[in-house]
Amino acid sequence: MKKTLFLLAIAGMALFACKAKIKDSDIQTQIQNNPTLSHLTATVKDGVVTLSGECKDANEKDMCENAVKQIPGVKSVVNNATVAPPPQPAVEIAADDPLTKGVTDALKDHPTVKATVADGVISVTGEATAANWKKIKIALDGLKPKKVDASGLTIKN
Amino acid sequence: MALQEKYKQLIDTATASGVSDLQVREQDGVLYIDGVAPSGAVKDNLWDIYGAIDPNFLSGDVVMNINVATAVAGSKVKVVTEKSNLNIRKGPGTDQPIVGKAAHKEIITLVSKANDQWWLVRTDDGEEGYAYAQYLAPVE
Numbered sequence: 001m002k003k004t005l006f007l008l009a010i011a012g013m014a015l016f017a018c019k020a021k022i023k024d025s026d027i028q029t030q031i032q033n034n035p036t037l038s039h040l041t042a043t044v045k046d047g048v049v050t051l052s053g054e055c056k057d058a059n060e061k062d063m064c065e066n067a068v069k070q071i072p073g074v075k076s077v078v079n080n081a082t083v084a085p086p087p088q089p090a091v092e093i094a095a096d097d098p099l100t101k102g103v104t105d106a107l108k109d110h111p112t113v114k115a116t117v118a119d120g121v122i123s124v125t126g127e128a129t130a131a132n133w134k135k136i137k138i139a140l141d142g143l144k145p146k147k148v149d150a151s152g153l154t155i156k157n
Numbered sequence: 158m159a160l161q162e163k164y165k166q167l168i169d170t171a172t173a174s175g176v177s178d179l180q181v182r183e184q185d186g187v188l189y190i191d192g193v194a195p196s197g198a199v200k201d202n203l204w205d206i207y208g209a210i211d212p213n214f215l216s217g218d219v220v221m222n223i224n225v226a227t228a229v230a231g232s233k234v235k236v237v238t239e240k241s242n243l244n245i246r247k248g249p250g251t252d253q254p255i256v257g258k259a260a261h262k263e264i265i266t267l268v269s270k271a272n273d274q275w276w277l278v279r280t281d282d283g284e285e286g287y288a289y290a291q292y293l294a295p296v297e
Contacts, residue, residue, distance in 0.1 A: 091182050091189045102274060105251045105289065130213055137214045138204060139291050142222050142273050147187050149217045 022047070022073025030071045037064055040081055047075035055081050093120040094144040106139035113153070120146030127154040160188040160218055167206045167221075174199045176223065190221040197225050197294055227295040228267060234278070234293040236263045243293075245286035249275030257284030264296060 024044040031042045031049070040053035049068050055061040065079045094102070099117045107113050113126040113136060122145045128136065133155060140148050160183050161168060168181050171192060176199065179192035194200040200223045207221060208214060228234065236243045236259045245257035249271040259265050259280050268277040271287060278293070279285040 088180060088182055091184050101250060101252075105274060106291075108251045133213060134204065134208065135291065139274070141220045144222065145220060146185070147217055148214075148220060150213075150215050151217065153215070155213050155215075 027071055027073050031068060034067060036067055040064055042068070047073055048078065049074055049076075050078040050080060052080045053082075054084050056084055058083050092144055093146045096120065099143055099145055102143035103140065106136060106143070110136055115140075117145075122148045123152060124148065124150045125152035127156050129156050158183065160186075164188055164190075164207070164210055164219060167203060167210060167219075170206055171203055171223075174202065176203075177226065186218060188219045190219065190223070193224045193226045195226050196297055197227070198297075200225055222273075224273065225295055227297055228270075228276075228290075228293075230267060230269045232267050233264050233296040234267045234276075235296050236261055236265065236292060237294045238292045243288050245278065245280070245284055245288050247286055249287045251289075253287065256286045257282075259284075259288065265293075267293070267295075 024046065027044045027047070027049065028042065031037050031044075040051050040055075042052075043050045049071075051064060051068065055064060061079065061081050061083055064081060065077050068074055068077050096117050096119070099120065099122065103115045103117055103122055107115060110128060110132055113124060113128050113133075115122050115124045117123075122140055122143075124136075124140075133150070133153065137148060137150070161181065167190070171179055171181075171190065175195045176192035177195070180189070182189045194203065203221070203223055207219060211219065238261050240261055242258040242260055243263075244255045245259060246253040247256050257280065259278070263280065265281070265288075266279045268279050268285065270276050270290070274290055275287045276290045276293060277285070278288045
């Protein structure tokens with residue numbers, strides 16, 4: 001009888017221990033089933049969760065960490081997730097009217113060079129020395145064109 | 158990303174030589190490089206590198222707009238025309254009447270910038286008006 005009780009106690013303890021200790025794989029499953037964490041990779045070891053991957057911003061990174069902390073059995077979170085750099089603004093292209101005016105100004109001292117503007121593209125024709133064309137190109141690029149097409153330009157030696 | 162590879166040396170040099178607000182963007186087959194160079198020499202060097210990768214800038218796959226940080230209101234600028242005098246105009250544009258001239262190599266004051274192309278300047282004689290920025294170099 002004593003022996004039976006003892007065995008029961010052992011079994012009870014084992015059962016208790018089993019119930020209290022949540023397996024790493026269970027935590028892993030919980031993470032995988034959470035749609036807000038789907039873009040991150042998590043490794044779990046002894047209840048410590050390491051997160052990696054990329055978040056939109058710092059706020060989202062914190063939210064993901066907090067979501068993991070809510071999962072039963074998680075002791076701590078090592079948050080190695082990175083924050084994506086802010087997206088670069090789209091390139092600003094000048095309208096054709098200011099571009100045309102700017103082109104006129106830029107070419108004033110270069111009568112052998114002609115240029116037209118259409119949909120932000122400056123198309124250059126005529127002829128220029130390499131040195132003069134460089135000056136013109138620097139000036140034209142400063143006008144915020146979509147493109148400077150000089151395929152119709154002849155470079156004189 | 159292919160253009161960033163082609164112009165890697167240019168982008169790397171811009172980064173290494175302290176170009177601030179550097180933006181390198183590829184859009185519709187054109188690489189746009191914008192930034193503010195710490196000096197006129199850095200800007201010149203970048204244009205030399207660009208010209209070495211794309212001789213005579215004929216590919217049309219880059220639009221590079223580099224301003225110079227030292228060209229600020231109140232600073233001195235030098236007239237860097239080929240040899241002629243620089244027209245000073247009533248307003249920002251070659252359609253504006255000429256109100257004065259600055260001599261070749263004359264040092265004048267940059268009062269303010271109407272835009273990247275036209276700067277309001279004042280000569281030591283007190284003539285004030287707009288001059289084409291390409292013919293003005295910061296005195297560094």
